[in-house]
Amino acid sequence: MGSTTHIGRFWLLAAACITLAVLAPVLTLAAHALQGSTGHWQHLLDYVLPNAMRNTLLLLLGVGTVTALLGVGSAWLMTAYSFPTRGVLNWALLLPLAVPTYIVAFAYQDILHPLGPVQGVIRDVLGYTSPRQFRLPDVRSLGGAIMLLGLVLYPYVYLSTRAMFATQSASLLEAGRILGATRRTVFFRVALPMARPAIAVGLSLALLETLNDIGASEFLGVQTLTVSIYTTWVTRSDLAGAAQIALSMLVLVVALIMLERYGRRRQGYSQNQRSRSMQPQQLTGAAALVAMVLGWLPVLLGFVAPALYLLAESYKYLHLTGAVSQQLLASAWSTLYIALVTTAATLVLALVVAWASRSARSSERQRWQKLFKLASLGYAIPGTVLALGLLLPFVWFDTLLEQVVALFVERAPQLLLMGSTTALVTAYCIRFLAIGVGSLEAGLARIPLSVEQAARLLGETPGGTLRRVHLPLLRPALGAAALLIFVDTMKELPATLLLRPMNFETLATWLYAEAARGTYEEGAIAALAIVVAGLLPVILLARAQFARQS
Amino acid sequence: MKQPFLELRDISVVYPCPGESLCVVNRLDLQLEQGEIGCLLGASGCGKTTILRAIAGFEPLQSGTIRLAGRELSGDSQQIAPEQRGVGMMFQDYALFPHLTVEKNIGFGLRRWNKQERAARVDEMLELVGLPAERKRYPHELSGGQQQRVALARALAPSPSLLLLDEPFSNLDVDTRERLAFEVRDILKQAGLTAILVTHNQAEAFAIADRIGVMQQGQIVQWGTPLQLHEQPANDFVADFVRREALLSQRAQALVRSASA
Numbered sequence: 001m002g003s004t005t006h007i008g009r010f011w012l013l014a015a016a017c018i019t020l021a022v023l024a025p026v027l028t029l030a031a032h033a034l035q036g037s038t039g040h041w042q043h044l045l046d047y048v049l050p051n052a053m054r055n056t057l058l059l060l061l062g063v064g065t066v067t068a069l070l071g072v073g074s075a076w077l078m079t080a081y082s083f084p085t086r087g088v089l090n091w092a093l094l095l096p097l098a099v100p101t102y103i104v105a106f107a108y109q110d111i112l113h114p115l116g117p118v119q120g121v122i123r124d125v126l127g128y129t130s131p132r133q134f135r136l137p138d139v140r141s142l143g144g145a146i147m148l149l150g151l152v153l154y155p156y157v158y159l160s161t162r163a164m165f166a167t168q169s170a171s172l173l174e175a176g177r178i179l180g181a182t183r184r185t186v187f188f189r190v191a192l193p194m195a196r197p198a199i200a201v202g203l204s205l206a207l208l209e210t211l212n213d214i215g216a217s218e219f220l221g222v223q224t225l226t227v228s229i230y231t232t233w234v235t236r237s238d239l240a241g242a243a244q245i246a247l248s249m250l251v252l253v254v255a256l257i258m259l260e261r262y263g264r265r266r267q268g269y270s271q272n273q274r275s276r277s278m279q280p281q282q283l284t285g286a287a288a289l290v291a292m293v294l295g296w297l298p299v300l301l302g303f304v305a306p307a308l309y310l311l312a313e314s315y316k317y318l319h320l321t322g323a324v325s326q327q328l329l330a331s332a333w334s335t336l337y338i339a340l341v342t343t344a345a346t347l348v349l350a351l352v353v354a355w356a357s358r359s360a361r362s363s364e365r366q367r368w369q370k371l372f373k374l375a376s377l378g379y380a381i382p383g384t385v386l387a388l389g390l391l392l393p394f395v396w397f398d399t400l401l402e403q404v405v406a407l408f409v410e411r412a413p414q415l416l417l418m419g420s421t422t423a424l425v426t427a428y429c430i431r432f433l434a435i436g437v438g439s440l441e442a443g444l445a446r447i448p449l450s451v452e453q454a455a456r457l458l459g460e461t462p463g464g465t466l467r468r469v470h471l472p473l474l475r476p477a478l479g480a481a482a483l484l485i486f487v488d489t490m491k492e493l494p495a496t497l498l499l500r501p502m503n504f505e506t507l508a509t510w511l512y513a514e515a516a517r518g519t520y521e522e523g524a525i526a527a528l529a530i531v532v533a534g535l536l537p538v539i540l541l542a543r544a545q546f547a548r549q550s
Numbered sequence: 551m552k553q554p555f556l557e558l559r560d561i562s563v564v565y566p567c568p569g570e571s572l573c574v575v576n577r578l579d580l581q582l583e584q585g586e587i588g589c590l591l592g593a594s595g596c597g598k599t600t601i602l603r604a605i606a607g608f609e610p611l612q613s614g615t616i617r618l619a620g621r622e623l624s625g626d627s628q629q630i631a632p633e634q635r636g637v638g639m640m641f642q643d644y645a646l647f648p649h650l651t652v653e654k655n656i657g658f659g660l661r662r663w664n665k666q667e668r669a670a671r672v673d674e675m676l677e678l679v680g681l682p683a684e685r686k687r688y689p690h691e692l693s694g695g696q697q698q699r700v701a702l703a704r705a706l707a708p709s710p711s712l713l714l715l716d717e718p719f720s721n722l723d724v725d726t727r728e729r730l731a732f733e734v735r736d737i738l739k740q741a742g743l744t745a746i747l748v749t750h751n752q753a754e755a756f757a758i759a760d761r762i763g764v765m766q767q768g769q770i771v772q773w774g775t776p777l778q779l780h781e782q783p784a785n786d787f788v789a790d791f792v793r794r795e796a797l798l799s800q801r802a803q804a805l806v807r808s809a810s811a
Contacts, residue, residue, distance in 0.1 A: 459659050460659075
């Protein structure tokens with residue numbers, strides 16, 4: 001047929017290639033693991049896997065419980081009750097999102113150290129003089145990891161559940177009351193069951209983040225699957241073994257994705273936006289005080305305490321030395337550079353996918369969209385697994401490239417891709433593509449098809465329509481996606497640790513190295529910079545939430 | 551024999567419709583002379599908008615051909631892209647570009663014109679639809695009637711050889727609707743344009759069109775002047791449409807009278 005279809009094909013083909021590229025690491029990983037070394041596998045199976053699997057499952061279970069309790073609890077508190085500071089708390093509850101898991105672990109390791117401030121105060125109050133006489137349970141344990149991860153990951157559950165509670169119609173809850181249920185029974189018998197899909201979505205995101213974490217588990221000495229992959233690869237140089245652990249980890253990922261899909265599928269049915277939402281009950285006196293304490297506790301523990309600690313430590317250090325080191329500055333620049341490159345690249349790729357799925361012909365659209373959904377699965381692949389899956393094809397490609405170039409030049413460049421930041425940016429793109437595609441698809445959905453057709457009938461080509469109509473209208477969506485991708489790249493640790501070229505440090509890896517060495521000098525400054533950057537998307541999120549509610 | 555200006559010959563189009571999964575425009579013929587205003591009249595889901603979209607090039611034909619001014623737009627051998635058809639369209643929701651001012655909206659299709667010509671044409675269009683004072687405003691700052699006139703000006707600006715109007719008055723209140731219908735007819739006649747209007751509202755059809763096709767389930771039941779429809783309805787369905795019309799609108803009755811006089 002005519003020219004329109006050709007151009008449509010081009011977009012579809014490009015988007016299909018991007019989808020394949022996202023899936024490639026998983027596929028190569030599978031291939032590599034299957035032909036892998038049997039000797040090591042026996043060793044892993046006997047000594048490494050059972051323990052790591054048990055730790056990971058316990059961690060998931062624990063973090064799931066803590067995030068569910070904190071997230072659903074605070075969502076209900078904010079929906080059903082009104083008390084002083086509720087307005088501020090409404091967005092303050094999101095603040096812990098700004099603190100990556102490895103930073104909360106980094107901070108609390110010091111805060112709760114036997115010789116640290118908290119235990120010192122407790123000893124003073126109780127009249128003890130030495131840590132040997134009294135100490136709190138060690139935070140460097142599975143239990144500690146569960147609490148700390150729960151404190152920064154509960155906002156995922158809070159966000160989705162709060163939105164769900166807000167759309168639940170007041171008349172349903174009132175019907176429950178009329179039928180003789182108390183406020184509490186209404187929560188357990190009406191509100192909670194109806195919010196179950198939203199809770200599932202929030203939980204699956206929090207648990208994927210838990211699975212992705214490497215820094216916190218390692219600082220706190222919990223041997224999870226992610227940590228095992230890292231050590232099997234880096235310390236034991238056993239790629240096949242690492243690939244095999246990674247594959248077993250993907251089983252967990254698939255389970256979590258299914259949990260999320262279940263939640264999202266169910267979510268559609270229960271949204272009834274026309275109805276009046278529930279009127280919060282005004283609390284006074286002691287009840288208001290209790291509500292305030294309960295509401296603010298997660299914010300204080302998950303954000304205020306670690307942030308204050310980092311501030312104090314940074315101040316102390318700067319006061320002492322007067323300036324930050326050249327290396328820290330260099331890593332800040334590298335972080336900025338790589339985050340900018342990643343943001344630009346990811347947005348372009350996301351635009352191709354979002355545009356292709358919109359411009360597919362209506363008869364084929366569903367099939368294409370199913371395929372492109374796979375392109376957004378990268379967010380679920382843990383950074384370590386992704387890095388492992390990318391390493392193999394990149395090394396292979398580098399070797400090939402070197403051999404080809406060697407035919408023409410005497411001194412062929414070695415490790416062209418691995419030696420540059422290409423591999424790293426590729427990994428980031430795969431992981432954060434979902435953010436861009438999601439944001440742009442939502443933005444495109446708000447542009448009526450007729451606006452696009454009007455431009456075509458006024459003589460504009462499809463490409464020109466994209467440039468003159470869609471891109472200007474997509475600016476807010478592009479901006480939001482850019483911010484999220486930028487900050488997520490800044491914070492990323494597991495893939496960065498494994499794929500960065502020699503002597504390339506980001507703020508996150510700098511912090512990791514300091515913590516691993518046990519030298520806590522400039523780590524706090526790097527951590528503070530990451531947290532401050534992390535606040536930007538939280539503000540954006542809070543504003544979006546307010547806009548929806550008003 | 552002279553070829554008609556617009557000719558749809560034997561076209562079949564499949565389209566999604568409410569209730570059933572797929573509906574079909576089946577082997578439909580339609581002809582319109584230059585300068586005539588045609589109207590497809592029918593209830594929703596009868597396929598009238600689908601025909602409009604097929605002429606615009608947004609809906610592929612299963613079979614048949616569409617020719618405009620001697621050029622084949624859609625057929626077995628080719629499918630010309632919408633932007634190359636020289637067809638203008640006014641959308642039901644007006645589809646104004648929300649990020650552009652009124653004058654930029656009107657000038658959107660004049661990209662290849664030079665600057666003076668473009669400015670002159672935009673001025674002319676603003677004058678034609680009576681909105682010179684609103685040129686710097688954005689679509690969301692305009693009333694429904696004003697938006698509709700901007701949409702008309704934008705569609706007319708590049709001088710299309712055919713103008714398609716998809717339920718152009720359905721978003722307006724009843725009073726504005728009747729007034730604008732006559733206004734639009736005047737503007738179209740003044741510009742000497744060939745146009746096809748799609749509507750489910752009999753008053754609009756009678757107010758604007760030279761020829762009306764009454765549609766039912768993907769077929770044109772009768773194609774004729776308002777007078778013919780009124781005096782010799784092809785069947786009960788058409789007669790019912792027209793009779794209800796006669797009861798509903800004094801104004802259209804007056805029009806029919808003046809046409810027969």
